[in-house]
Amino acid sequence: MKYPPPHHQEANFENCVYLAKAFPLATVISSLEGSIYSSHIPLVYQENEGLGVFVGHLDRFNPQWESFQKESSVTLIFHGPETYISPAVYHSTQLPTWNYFKAHFKGVPRLIEDPEKVKKSLIAMTKVLEGSEPRYRLEADNPRMEAALAYIVGFEIEITAWEGKHKISQDKHQKDRSEAQKALEDKYPAMQDIIQNLYAQHQTRTTSTDESTPPNP
Numbered sequence: 001m002k003y004p005p006p007h008h009q010e011a012n013f014e015n016c017v018y019l020a021k022a023f024p025l026a027t028v029i030s031s032l033e034g035s036i037y038s039s040h041i042p043l044v045y046q047e048n049e050g051l052g053v054f055v056g057h058l059d060r061f062n063p064q065w066e067s068f069q070k071e072s073s074v075t076l077i078f079h080g081p082e083t084y085i086s087p088a089v090y091h092s093t094q095l096p097t098w099n100y101f102k103a104h105f106k107g108v109p110r111l112i113e114d115p116e117k118v119k120k121s122l123i124a125m126t127k128v129l130e131g132s133e134p135r136y137r138l139e140a141d142n143p144r145m146e147a148a149l150a151y152i153v154g155f156e157i158e159i160t161a162w163e164g165k166h167k168i169s170q171d172k173h174q175k176d177r178s179e180a181q182k183a184l185e186d187k188y189p190a191m192q193d194i195i196q197n198l199y200a201q202h203q204t205r206t207t208s209t210d211e212s213t214p215p216n217p
Helices: 013-022 064-068 115-130 143-151 174-187 189-201
Strands: 025-032 035-042 044-046 053-059 074-085 097-112 152-167
Touching (some): 013 152, 013 189, 025 053, 053 097, 064 152, 074 189
Antiparallel strands (some): 025 035, 044 053, 097 152
16 A cells, blocks of 8 residues: 555554644544534543543534434544645755644544533543643533533544554655754744654654554553
C-alpha cells in the first residue's frame, strides 16, 4: 500500500493522545441511514484497560446523537498545528507543500443516559479544559446546568483504532526539516512548547499501515 506514505504516519500512540489533549475540539463524523453527520465537539480523553475513551456532549437538537444509538463506528479527527510551507523556506530545491499534525481515531459510541452521570462528566470536562490554573469551577448545584441537562446528550466513545497523520517534511534533508519546523513555530508563537513536544515525541512508521493498527505497548 503506497498511501498514506509511511513516513507521514505517526507510530507513537501517546503522541496522538497528546495532540488530542492539546487540541480537544474534534471533528466527529458518523452516519445513519445513508446520511453523514459531522459536528465539532470538545472531547476529553480518559484512560481505561484498552486504548481509552473520549467523553463529550451534544445538543439534544443535534440529530447526530441518534446515530450514536446504533453503536456503529464513528471517526474523530483532532486538528493540531498546520501551515503552508513555501519553497523559499528550504535550503534545497522543493515544491510548495502543507505541513500538519492530525490525529484520527475510530471508536464505538455509547450514550450516557443517567442525568447525574452527565452532570459529573460536565464538571469533569470543565475542570480539564480550565487547565492547571483554573479561573472557573462548575459547581454541582449550578442552576443553569440543572436547567440545561434536559437538552444535553452525554456520550463516551471507546477507541478501537487510531492513525496519526503527521506530515512534517520527514522526507527532506535535516536542514530543510528544521526550517519547516521553524516555519510552523513562527506561525504559532504561543504554541512553541506544544509543537516542540509533538516533534520530540514523533516516531515515523517504517511501513505503511491502516487505522486498525494497535499502539506499541
